[in-house]
Amino acid sequence: QKEVEQNSGPLSVPEGAIASLNCTYSDRVSQSFFWYRQYSGKSPELIMSIYSNGDKEDGRFTAQLNKASQYVSLLIRDSQPSDSATYLCAVSYWTNAGKSTFGDGTTLTVKP
């Protein structure tokens, strides 16, 4: 089992819809959780970080963390074609904060 698993995708949603991206992780001592967006041929850029159970909202983006279920998700409201990208989930640990483990990513396409 991979340490960080994401829906294989691809995920396609119409413009204006809510896109839901999911991630599960295996290590219960995981501390910090991150969502990165990566456009084709570009490097990842951080969208959201979340450290506590519950929801964290930033504009159209909401990250949700459930440590009991070892699950973190990213919701994108009012999806735009410019949101089309690969979304990477990453997890780091109390014991080794310098090492973030990434999932393989979910590719999102928002259709006009």
Add this chain to the structure above:
Amino acid sequence: GAGVSQSPSNKVTEKGKDVELRCDPISGHTALYWYRQSLGQGLEFLIYFQGNSAPDKSGLPSDRFSAERTGGSVSTLTIQRTQQEDSAVYLCASSQDVGNTIYFGEGSWLTVV
């Protein structure tokens, strides 16, 4: 500098040759990270530095891979006797301190032929 700078941006090398990839982190960032990304895959952790020391080298795939960082700034990732499976994008990132938000460079695209 304004961002993480990596060089070369593209490198094609023959199997068996050695390559050096360079990373210049954001000024003042004490933590520096190397990741590798193969086509269509997620990021694979290689190594990170806190200052000049590397607390975790566990991600280096083999003893052909080595990295160093001098002066708490520039880092070099060296791959000896390159193999075709080494072909990937090598991404460097830095953060103000370990555990803070990390910022990626544009990557060094390595192709071994």
